[in-house]
Amino acid sequence: MTPLDYEFLRKLLKERSGLDLSSDKQYLVESRLLPVARRTGLAGITELVQKMKSGAEALTSEVVEAMTTNETFFFRDKIPFDHLRDAILPALIQSRANRRSLRIWSAASSTGQEPYSIAMCLREYGPALSGWRIEIVATDLSQEVLEKSKAGLYSQFEVQRGLPIQLLVKYFTQLGEVWQLSADIRGMVQHRQLNLLQDFSHLGKFDVIFCRNVLIYFDQETKGAIFERLAKVLEPDGTLILGAAESVVGITDTFRPSQERRGLYQLNPARGARPVGAAMPLGLKVVAAR
Missing domain, CATH: 1.10.155 (Chemotaxis Receptor Methyltransferase Cher; domain 1)
Incomplete structure (x- = not known):
């Protein structure tokens, strides 16, 4: 070359x-x-x-x-999924009690391990979400990886990376040398091809956005522009989740980091008023009824 x-x-x-x-x-x-x-x-x-x-x-x-096309695996880095279970969902269950619905976006979802990990996490949450309308939107630039994700077929190597054995047994069926995710979990995820460099306002508003391990490949100007667009599709009391090596510091003041939960970000109140009845700050621990 x-x-x-x-x-x-x-x-x-x-x-x-x-x-x-x-x-x-x-x-x-x-x-x-x-x-x-x-x-x-x-x-x-x-x-x-x-x-x-x-x-x-x-x-x-x-x-x-x-x-x-980048590497991914189930429950990657674990901590964001712990935050989802222990802090984000309890707060949203309180603040969304009237509408009883949640929308979560997995940006740069690759072959599906992240959105399906989110889906399993919600399914495992129990009766607190019973009867709620749950939408998980998975987007990626590559149509090829989206097709693999839709199929929900994973090799032995892929299901051994990060996936707890109890969830493998509960939600997967072995088909020869591969494992297929249950239709129930696959049905919780909508797949759409999307380029993060383009407008994505047509996706609507989200309560939680997972945008992990993708912005590290962009320059500062591009990151800043994407953060501004992410802010427009995040609910005022919603949560943005970035990768462990990513941050908004020095790039944008649109978001502020959680002081106690690494990798979580909320809209900066200085950039807009927080609505009445908004979810409590994620620095506070909430115990949900199980």
Whole structure:
């Protein structure tokens, strides 16, 4: 791969997906795109770039998907799901008691482990959510990973990563060498293709947004713009959940971090009035009736 090839790919990936590759990531590009080149009968990255320049849109989309598909696993990092169970849901059950509905968004949902972990967490919550209307929206740039997510089929290796054995037994059925998630849990999740660089106001308002381990690939300006758009689709008393290596500090004042629960963020009151009856601050521990 020549320096000019790499610069072309860097520019294209930033425009199409927001991925901001540093100058020393040629090895990553080669490792992910050489298999794409070989599948299409091309000798290497240079030929791949030449074909993309000629207007091969399907190939360009395949390249973007190959570069933006990231690793994921069930209940990744665990702590955000503990926060969901111990603090976020109890507070929302109180503040949403009249409407009895919740909307949760898993942005950059990849092959489905995150939205399905959320769904299992809600299902395990018990009678407190009985009769509630629950919507979990899973979005990703890649249609390929969304199709895998919809199928709910996972290898032995995938179900062994982060998934408690009791949930595997309860919600999965073994089909030969793979495991399929129950139709009940799969039915809790709606899948939509979405590019975070574009407007997503059509998704509506959410009580909780999981946007983890994706913004780290964007530059500061892009992150700031995405945070502003996230704020517009988050309920005034809602919660944004970022990855362990991500933060709003130094990027935006639209959100403020929870002082006691790492990775949780709420809209900054200074940027807008908090409504009457809003959920209590997530720094306070609430015990829900089970």
